[in-house]
Amino acid sequence: MGVKFGPLFREKGVTGQIVENLTILEGKIIAIDALVTLYEMLSIIRDRQGKPLRDSRGRITSHLVGLFNRTCRMLALGIKPVYVFDGPPHPLKLRTIQERHIRREEAEQKYIEALARGDFEEAKKYAKQAARVEDYMVSTAKTLLEYLGVPIIQAPHDGEAQAAFIVRKGDAYSVSSPDYDSFLYGSPRVIRGLRITKGGGRRGEEEIKEYTLDEVLTKLELTYEQLIDLAILIGTDFNPEGFPGIGPKRAYEYIKKYGNLERIVKLGLVRWRYPFEVDEIRAIFLNPPVTTNYKIEFKEPQREKIIEFLVEEHDFNPERVSNELEPVFKRLEREEKAGRQASLFDFFR
DNA sequence: CCTGATGA
DNA sequence: TCATCAGGG
Structure with a gap:
């Protein structure tokens, strides 16, 4: 998943801004692709x-563990996540x-084989690749987010596109995504590698980085439309080949030299081999x-609903749950107090 | 992924 | 304070 922009961005000096401290994101709304x-x-x-982790009734809970921890940590820091869920995929994405x-x-096959011969290292590797988000995981995730009071946005199709739209409109500060595809949908800003643990770049850890569309277009000396053509040439989710x-x-060389995809096709530099028009995929x-x-x-x-859902229903450790949850309430209290003071200030002004 | 324990 | 590591359900 994701257009292979990495090497090109590095070469052209698209570095982004390291997010040294998550407090930079305090008070900011971040649009997150939920399925990813x-x-x-x-x-x-x-x-x-x-x-994967499961509850006593055999239902997978790994996604809930991760989502709960991360979302609580964000809320406790005053970062405001909104989760964007995918609708049915575009037909061109089916391949x-x-x-x-x-x-x-x-x-999956390799996982089973590795497990059978007791090679847990290998098994783990393939288990990751075999992971599949099932419908019940999506719905349990939605339930949890709802109880957490975190907004859910249902996209008509691609969540990434919807997230980009929300940022473009100014309703969120940035998209958070592992790849750069949101730029293709016109998001002015993308944060990559967003996690809650420090990740200050030590021990070869991926840094949290904030990229802007501005930087991308400036460093690559391209227009937004040309960036899209470039992506199509490299291969997107809609023309993965x-x-x-x-x-x-x-x-990149071709786009710089000839300006757009039609010219490149017309000159015979690439053979258009798709059953759809250039404009169709661009659109x-x-x-x-x-x-x-x-x-x-x-x-x-x-609080009660969350405990009921996680502890009663899915066998979470109640202590862990409250360890995550209470800082969120602490934060909320502080915000409320600050809000009251601000309105008092307004009153006397 | 993220936490908390453990030991330097 | 930091690095490493097991365990989460």
Whole structure:
């Protein structure tokens, strides 16, 4: 997933800004692709054999553990996450999805084999690749977020597009995503590698970095439209094959030299081999289906509901739950107090 | 992923 | 204070 912009961005000096301290994001609304987050949690939060965590009734809870910890930590820091859920995929994305299915099944097979011969290291590796976000995981995640008072936005199609739209409108500060694809949807800002633990770049850890579309376009000396054409040349989720012999480097060279995709095709530098027009795939990025029907409203977490849901229903350790939850309430109290003081100040002004 | 314990 | 590591459900 994600257009292979990495090498090109490095070469052109698109460095982004290191987020040294998460307090920089205090009070800011961050639009998060929910499905990507759940997938991440599900594939990483595993026991030693690579099996996901489950409750006593056998239902997977890895995604809830991760989502709960991270979301609480963000709220406690005053960072405001809104989770954007995908709708049904665009038809052009189906091939990418099928491809992922195949990869997943291969990984599943290797996982079973590794487990059978007791190679837990290998098993864990393949278990990650075989991870699949199922419907019940999405719905349990939504329930948890609802109890936490965190807004959920349902995208008509691509969550990434909806998240970008929200930032473009100024309703959120940034998209948080592992890749740069939000830029293709016009998000002015993307934060990569957003985690709660320090991650100050030591021990080869990925840093938390804030990138702007401005920087990307300036350093690459491209227009936004050209960035989209560049992505299509390299290969996107909607044309994952890209073009034979064309990688990020040559794609960039062509766009710089000839300006747009039509010219490059016309000159015979690449053969257009898709059953759709250039403009059709471009439109997915330039004009994606998004909804304006959302509201970003943070409510007070429902302590009892959360405990009932996590502890009673899914066997979470109550101590751990309150260790995460109480700092959120502490924060809320402080905010309320500050708010009262501000209005008092207004009154006497 | 993230925490908390442990030991330097 | 920091690095390492097990364990989470």
